[in-house]
Amino acid sequence: MSRPLRSFIKPQFIALALILLLNWILFPGFFNLFFRDGRLYGSLIDVLNRGAPVAILAIGMTAVIATRGIDLSVGAVMAIAGAVAATMVGDGHPLFLVIMAALAAGLVCGLWNGSLVALLGLQPIIATLILMVAGRGIAQTITEGFIVTFNDPGLIFMGSGSILGLPTPIIIMVTLAALATAAFRLTALGLFVEAIGVNRSASTYAGLRSRALLIGVYTFAGFCAAISGIIAAADIRGADANNVGLWLELDAILAVVIGGTSLMGGRFSIPMSVVGALIIQAMNTGILVSGFPPEFNLLVKAALIIVILVVQSPLAGRIWYFIAPSRKRPPPSSPAETPATSTEGTLK
Amino acid sequence: MNVRYWPLIATITIFVVAYALAVMQFPALFSTRVLGNLLTDNAFLGVAAVGMTFVILSGGIDLSVGSVIAFSGVLVAVLISQFGLHPLAAFAITLFVCTCFGSTMGAMIHYLEVPAFIVTLAGMFLARGVTFLLTQDSIPINHAFYDWVRQFYYVMPGGGRITFNGGLMLIVFLVGIVLAHRTRFGSYVYALGGNAQSAALLGVPVARTTIGVYAVSSFLAGLSGIVYSLYTSSGYPLAAVGVELETIAAVVIGGTLLSGGVGFMFGTLIGITIQGMIQTYIVFDGTLSSWWTKIVIGGLLFGFIVMQRVIVAASKRDWRKKPYAQSAPSL
Amino acid sequence: QSGLEGMTIGFSQIGSESGWRAAETSVTRQQAEEWGVNLQFSDAQQRQENQIRAIRSFIAQDVDAILLAPVVATGWEEVLSEAKDAEIPVVLLDRGIEGPEDLYLTSVASDQVLEGRVAGEWLVDAVAGEDCRVVELQGTVGSSPAINRKQGFEEAIAGADNIEIVRSQTGDFTRAQGKQVMEGFLRAENGGADICALYAHNDDMAVGAIQAISEAGLTPGEDILVVSIDAVPDIFTAIAAGEANATVELTPNMAGPAFEALAAYLNDGVEPEKFIITESRLYTAEDDPEGEAERRRGLGY
């Protein structure tokens, strides 16, 4: 599809730029990068590195949300995968097996969610809430409540190693994002997922296997959660079943929505979700380096989110559209594309 | 038998059955004491859940309730203990602030056309953040008025108490039911949840309703915070973390569709009680480790919801001409 | 130990948010075994209302005594007076509460402010007058350990104006956050060169931070002194490896003294003293860290 030029000046990038700029003002050394024993260091790298787990969650979450669903269990799934990895590596299993087992755990969790949604027809939020609650329990039964630590270099490499001078998580994030995007866009999967999200009934009439597809996306989300679970565990060299990924599902969802995928399903973009995750992390890193007292963290976060909202809101979109030089291309959601005619009425 | 009542009936049946089963295991559960506690301990949840029901019926969601509860509790405590205001004055101020907060969120959702999920998520951070600015430590409230309020309780046969809080929750639910099912505002809320566009074309005041819904939700969250402060006679900035999800769950267990437009206020009351039951059951069992606690809660949740689905599905077999478009994912 | 055989005692625990918490739970279970007590355990998942609910149910089940590890200091009067009316003795674990003292039999707790002070005093001695810029990893904002341990530490270094806290951020008592926040500190304090010491409100955060420090190419324990609180096994391993310098013990064995007090009270009506303060002992490399680590392994950390 011929991409209109406008679509490269997305508001998300404006938001990201704004926040990075802000960080730089608060902490002049923000953009400094330096290279030591074969690895890049610097706040920017931290943003990417620390953003990776949420970004990876967001990749899976994007597909789920595109089908008009939501997955609250990803945090818990992270815990399960981490627990599996840590305990198995502790029992001296080979790394390959460990990773496979952890990923398998994630897939099973996703399969479970998917079945609840697609076969039993439960509402996604409640279906995944079940695993969100129980999942941590399961993870803790695996670790028996301890923080299971390990020092298997292979597994640790997943979290704090580096490839081509970049931390492993960044590499994993980029690869996964690329592969996922390809898988959805080079096949018809992307179209099918969007169709189901837009109108499941019509999609079924058109001959889509909506059940299978739904199960598929939730399984994929579980898979992504497992990956970031492994990374999180590897990062601290231990499985902290109770705290890993706590409330991260919200960040992931936030990332997806900031990335421009609607919670009402339909159009989705995995790369933009990753950008969304980086926006969030840039925010957090900024808070860390800025040196505000911690009781301000939430306020700052709230304020920034509100700013992003305003920047991205259709209202701003309209204004931007009218000041923009070329009136050729409609902004993401212009009055015309906003069928809620009432808002048109109220916006006189 | 009107088809719309099935989810509700299902929920009630399941609750009764489950309670019976629990009593068989722990006869002690069958006492007005336990029932009284069920009301008292869930009062603040219930009050908040009424607001959440309106939000969800309108097709939205409000993640800020937990933080608003904490905020209101702390603000009340600060106003009373540090500024020496009379509790009633403190309540008035707090409720006013919370309502404004909610209206603002509603306005942003409507006029900026941003998803409620995100706006209220920001609201969640904001409220909690402001709470931390007010105080980091928990503040006790020692005021004659609080002790005075506490004397109001009705002792049921068997020694169970319906406390002021418990009673208040029931009243709020009554008001909620009337507001939802017997007023124009209520019908507007359902309309919005059914199909916002059509609602607009039918002349439903979308802006007013949206703002109203979130105002109500935050008002009730504020009230719930006050209930919480009466419950613990203190304000605690870390109180009610994650309560938003608990209330959402209660609403949905109560048979309300998250996609909006379908459900009953009364169902939410059942939903709340079911969750209370689960907690109480766990405590009575008393053998579960920390992690098994979580697993069992999840398991019971699963059990309830699946049973509900089964009953509803059975009733639904051939009543509807075509699948319900609005709720595509939750057919 | 004898005197409580066959009795039913309810234990309302906060949750299982940290290694230390898990240890306290399992120690309590072990103690219950030894005393032949039938323990009714309830995990409140960090929620006061769940704890209140638990206590109410304990009363409804009419247990012989109640152990309560309060998630927060305030808001217990109503429910505890209900317990009082039902003549069920309540023992508070690891944290005191505000309100009338006659609501509970006794409180077995550490002095959180003291813990902070001990850590601070150690640092004061350790740097011996040299200038020292300290970074602080706080616990969860608003939680009482965070508040008290901060206060105690600040009291201790108040005298020494060569020591100042230059950065303080919350690490939510977790390793992951501890590591991430420490990374931020290191970036902001010119690669860590300007940091002389780290004070963490619990060991888990310290352990995370240590990883961050070594990944940043510095040697924890030398380039940056590390002092923290709780004395969990992993920190002893770190001390043994020279990566951490000191930790202040917070014993997970609160139940032992509690059961003693209860036995004395229930059998021969001896009123125990109101506040049983557990020792806040300082451990450094001198105190046989490997041994300490081993000794604690069994406790379910």
Place this chain on the structure above:
Amino acid sequence: MPEPVLSAAHIDKSFLDNKVLDDVGIDLMPGEIHALLGENGAGKSTLIKILTGAYTHDAGTILLDGKPVHPRDTKHAQEMGVGTVYQEVNLLPNMTVAENLYIGRQPLKFGLVDNRKMERDARALLSRYQLNVDVGSQLDTYSVAVQQIVAIARAVDISGKVLILDEPTASLDQHEVEVLFGILQRLKADGLAIVFITHFLDQVYEIADRATVLRNGRRVGSRAMADLPRMDLVTMMLGHAIADTHALRIGGGRQPGGLFASFKDYALAGKAAPFDLDLHEGEIVGVAGLLGSGRTEMARLLFGIDRPDSGELTVKGKPCKLREPRDAIALGFGFAPEDRKVDGILGDLTVRENIAIALQARQGWTRPLSQKAQVDLADRFVRALDIRTTGIEQPVKFLSGGNQQKVVLARWLATNPKLLILDEPTRGIDVGAHAEIIRMINSLCDQGMSLLVISSELDEIVAYSSRVLVLRDRAISGELRGAHISVGAIVKMIAMQPEVQDA
């Protein structure tokens, strides 16, 4: 000549760079029925949305009783006495029929909604339309037709001065239409000004006094129906003349080919009584019946959306089972549903994707249609069906009603099916395209495709059917073949139905 009640002048409206109304005006006299005509996408719906405050206009004036008004929103318009039925049934599927009728103006008692009175009023109101449904049950339990009537009843009830109906008869059968026209005549006598949008010219000539014609967002003119011959009108609308479709009579003579699919005593409790149905290649089977007669239910069974309680299906002699639409599609079936909004279009997706989706679904996700293939496909059908759009990348929800219908048709034609089931295929389609589609149906059939067409428009059925089934009470009550097929015969067969009052 009296003052116009409502008059709009020099109305301009563009959606971004797509100018859809250009200097349009219309005058509504009290006590007249004013037809608003034009091709699909001419701008009719947009114009009335502007008149009723659903959209804002870029330029122009609206006078109500000679005074300029600026309807803020639809509520405001309603308060000014303008009642409207928008094109797509815009009601609330999740609320009861009664609530849909009275939302925003429920009768109050002590400040609370008086449900009992509301339902009483609702029943009374609907009885005027001879629709006796349970007003207490959810709207989406009823067919489009019923919903359409409810929408009309509501609009009529709130319109004090002006009543605007955008394709109200699209999903009504003859009987319902007569009932509606009776009511319109009465309202007209009461001095109401009525705007009536439709693509059924017969209806226009039957009821309208005057007609305003739009083409491509411009006003072609307003004429009294009395001195406006049919051909002139069509020419006004299309800009060129076409052969009158009602003249041509093609289906009858056709010789059907071999047996394609045969359904043996198919049945689903409460939906369809047991029926046998043989469909031959190169045959068009028309299905007629009153609304609620179960035509759609039958179609849903044939396409595997509902599973039958009993019955066998054999396709080309091989026994088959239909578990879900996929299976039917795999056998070469296609189905253009009646309710395009709910079961048809994928609103947020582009015209291209909407056309390609069914074909793609059949190919499976591993073998995606190339971008080029999709574009070609879309372009071909946009041209063939003359779909009015700013481009194949326009989200389909922004297309006009009729054009959306064409997109759904295109989707199925793209799969070139062996059996095509069409439920009200020409609903909301303009005369030009109507002729076009009927011609297409025929040519498809000549290429050996087998079609089953449900339609409430009997002329149409007569025009192409080689066989006509008449449904009554969810059962096939009769069949007409070849020469016997005529509107009269069909009406007679339907009218044997006891339920039908008057006539």
